[in-house]
């Protein structure tokens with residue numbers, strides 16, 4: 001069994017560069033399906049989710065050249081299948097991002113139904129309702145969704161019930177090839193959506209308003225391949241800033257390779273907790289807080305506080321001088337890691353989608369299980385400041401979204417390593 005082992009108490013120093021954003025790279029890879037030919041993506045993170053999306057595209061007949069570790073040349077000229085199979089969708093829900101592009105280019109898609117996951121039900125009803133408004137018809141059979149737009153798609157007005165990231169992206173990627181104008185109201189505004197719209201625009205799409213709640217897309221008859229650099233990962237950046245806030249030595253920890261504007265709400269909340277930041281030429285530096293102040297955080301769609309930073313913020317609040325409250329509004333089941341943090345000595349009570357965290361003076365190293373991607377990363381952060389050794393298992397979750405997490409933390413001076421331990425045996 002692979003684990004990450006952390007020895008608490010080391011001070012972190014230096015600078016760490018974040019990789020390209022997982023949540024952008026996956027959608028940009030899916031979007032290459034829209035433009036027959038070779039699209040080159042740079043700053044692609046070397047993470048397992050990207051490898052899964054590569055397999056999804058190859059399953060459809062795309063060829064992928066790994067030009068270097070972070071550059072993929074994706075040739076979608078010979079794509080001849082419209083299926084995202086169950087084995088791959090079950091590994092990674094974001095595989096459903098191929099639905100919009102497949103409808104846009106071929107007018108059909110067969111996608112395994114994603115089902116729930118450890119964050120909650122995660123339905124895709126809004127994707128389907130929006131695409132139906134463009135004229136797509138849907139059938140479900142044997143666990144697969146069959147989407148049909150062979151008679152063409154027509155631009156339409158779509159109001160999303162909730163600013164869903166995935167629904168906004170799938171709709172944009174279908175609407176770029178629909179006939180006429182599509183207006184998406186209550187669209188998600190995440191920076192990764194802006195990145196997607198920028199690449200689609202380079203491919204010849206006509207999109208206005210990406211990054212605002214109203215996106216206007218004028219369909220075009222064809223798109224052409226392009227070259228695009230994936231935006232820096234704001235969540236990876238936020239994770240390392242929290243590492244600095246918890247464990248930096250006197251010179252702080254610098255994080256580079258991202259746009260600090262994408263973390264405005266995170267920085268604001270961490271400042272309210274007493275953490276100080278400095279802008280540097282290449283990014284931001286986080287200083288360690290002598291005393292962490294308690295906080296009230298609610299996760300919300302961008303520009304609100306991101307759910308993907310909730311677990312990391314909870315580690316800070318677990319060590320605050322007082323009681324904090326964190327409200328999770330995006331996913332119904334995203335507090336699973338809190339019970340692991342309690343095993344490390346945190347004092348946390350969960351009531352529905354609220355977590356009440358009473359700060360403790362210190363955490364103690366323990367064997368814990370990573371329940372999901374951000375929860376796993378947060379447990380490693382907790383290990384940096386816990387007394388003794390922390391062993392985090394189920395680390396495949398962390399590998400989904402953090403490139404070289406252990407290596408980057410080690411380079412900052414943490415005592416952290418990959419290790420292999422025997423699987424527990426039960427009689």
Ligand SMILES: CC(=O)N[C@H]1[C@@H](OP(=O)(O)OP(=O)(O)OC[C@H]2O[C@@H](n3ccc(=O)[nH]c3=O)[C@H](O)[C@@H]2O)O[C@H](CO)[C@@H](O)[C@@H]1O
Nearest residue numbers: 023094122123124125126127164165166167307308330331
């Ligand atoms: C690969 C990727 O980009 N993942 C991100 C994306 O996930 P994802 O695109 O799945 O997140 P959404 O914004 O779509 O989901 C938000 C909420 O809406 C619900 N919902 C969504 C669609 C739908 O049709 N019906 C429905 O009920 C979901 O179950 C969830 O409770 O945005 C989330 C919210 O910022 C992030 O935490 C994820 O890291």
Ligand SMILES: C=C(OP(=O)(O)O)C(=O)O
Nearest residue numbers: 023093094308373374401
């Ligand atoms: C929830 C996340 O990702 P996904 O939507 O891929 O599960 C995440 O990145 O924290």
